[in-house]
Amino acid sequence: MIKGHCIALVQPTPAGLKLIGRPGWKMGEVLGVLVEQAGRKVFQAKSELVEATAERLGELENFSRELDALMSPRA
Numbered sequence: 001m002i003k004g005h006c007i008a009l010v011q012p013t014p015a016g017l018k019l020i021g022r023p024g025w026k027m028g029e030v031l032g033v034l035v036e037q038a039g040r041k042v043f044q045a046k047s048e049l050v051e052a053t054a055e056r057l058g059e060l061e062n063f064s065r066e067l068d069a070l071m072s073p074r075a
Helices: 054-071
Strands: 006-013 016-027 030-037 040-045 048-051
Touching: 006 030, 006 054, 016 040, 016 048, 016 054, 030 048
Parallel strands: none
Antiparallel strands: 006 016, 016 030, 030 040, 040 048
């Protein structure tokens, strides 16, 4: 699933979609995972790094909340 610059990997299950790992930053065609390197947060995909700015982290947090709401079981 992709929205803006955020990406999440999901898989279908009998109960619906299930998140694989944590959402991350879209870096080309791959998911950049959030890591800390030399005391700063970055998104990393192989050897490529993208600074995890406050704006990017906010976009990722909003995306994660939307995913949680969409994938939560309905009462």
